[in-house]
Structures are given as C-alpha cells and as structure tokens.
Amino acid sequence: MINAFLEALPIALGIVLATLPLVGVSLLLVSRSDQGPALTFVVGWGIGAVLLGGIAILLSDLSTPGEQPPAAWVIWIRLGLGSGLALLATRKLMKRKSDTEEPGLPGWMQMFDTMTPGAAFATGAGLVILNPKNAVLFASGALTIAAETYAPLAQLAAMLLFTLLASSGLLAPMVLKKALGMSAEPLLASLKTFLARRGTLVVAVVLLVLGVIVVLGALDDLGRYR
Numbered sequence: 001m002i003n004a005f006l007e008a009l010p011i012a013l014g015i016v017l018a019t020l021p022l023v024g025v026s027l028l029l030v031s032r033s034d035q036g037p038a039l040t041f042v043v044g045w046g047i048g049a050v051l052l053g054g055i056a057i058l059l060s061d062l063s064t065p066g067e068q069p070p071a072a073w074v075i076w077i078r079l080g081l082g083s084g085l086a087l088l089a090t091r092k093l094m095k096r097k098s099d100t101e102e103p104g105l106p107g108w109m110q111m112f113d114t115m116t117p118g119a120a121f122a123t124g125a126g127l128v129i130l131n132p133k134n135a136v137l138f139a140s141g142a143l144t145i146a147a148e149t150y151a152p153l154a155q156l157a158a159m160l161l162f163t164l165l166a167s168s169g170l171l172a173p174m175v176l177k178k179a180l181g182m183s184a185e186p187l188l189a190s191l192k193t194f195l196a197r198r199g200t201l202v203v204a205v206v207l208l209v210l211g212v213i214v215v216l217g218a219l220d221d222l223g224r225y226r
Helices: 002-018 020-030 036-063 072-095 107-113 117-129 132-148 152-166 168-225
Strands: none
Touching (some): 020 036, 020 168, 132 168, 152 168
C-alpha cells in the first residue's frame, strides 16, 4: 500500500497545485456565515474522487487478474492521459491573460454565495467526475496505484490517502478558518488575490510536469513487455 501511494505521490501533489483555481470555491464558501456548504462541497469532492479512482482501478484489475504487468490497453490509456495533460497545459499557457490585467475570480463562482449544502455536495462530486482535467488527474493516479499493487485493500487504502493529500488544497481554507478564526481573513484574502492573478500559470506548469510524469511511468510499464 505504501509503495503504491508513494508511486502516485507526485500526481497527488500535482493535483493540489493543478486545482488551485478551485480553492477559490472553498474561499467563497468558508466566508459565508453557514459552514455547511463548505463541508459538503469537500465531502462531495472526496467521494467523487474515490468513486472515479475505484472504477479506474477495478477496470485495470479486471483486465489483468493476478500479479501481472498492467494490460497493454491500460498503459496506452495512461500514455494518452499524460499527453492530454501536456496539451491542456499548452492551451492554458496560450490563453493566459496578462498579469497586468485586473485580477478577479471567475464570475461563475459567485453562485456559491447562495448555494445549499446539497447543491454544494453535488457540485463537488461533479467537479471531479465531469471535469475532464480533474477526471484525468485522478484516473492517472488511480491507474498508477493499480499498476503498483494488486491487493484490493491496499489499493483502497492507497486511493484514500491519495485523495486526502490531493484534496488538501481545498481543505486548507476551512482548516485555516477553523484554527485561526477571524485572524485568518487577511491570509485568505491574499490567497484569493494570488489565485486570481497567478493561478492559471501555476496550473499550466503543473499540468505539463504531471503529463511528463504520467507518460514516463507508462513508458516504464510498457518496457515490461519487451
């Protein structure tokens, strides 16, 4: 389990940085007087990630019963996912706004000001399962875990640890608000400004690095067939 988690660790750390723009959602939710939506959003995100990862691991296990190298189609999917991340990074870099422009979070995030806990839960899960970038990232981590260990309990434990670490960015505003109270407000405001101004650049660079990591890992597994 530990080896599988460590193998997927770079991807988990990358997800923390790649999902920086979504930290703005947590910032908006924790700034509300009712903290229910902030909690259900993170819970929905976590459940969506574990569900998606579990399906990816199950499909990988069914294709390669026993302690055998991953099926060739799984490796080719990982190669495609890694290449897709690199292409997405390139698109983000090309579309990036100038740093001189007035910073601001996307307008669609304003809906979280009035969102109910149930809607926040569904949105959190949907942002993992239905968002192509996030789905690719979590699927890549899950397939890396599946390639490293074949024991179901070890896979589940590794996936849970992977999801917890990968979601730490979204949890950070809630933890800071709980621990520091009102004194966390200046720090959270600074974080919001940073995300608005530099978030796209950070995400693009991280996606490019993750794409290379996923491709290299898949190529290493592909070498077992030679």
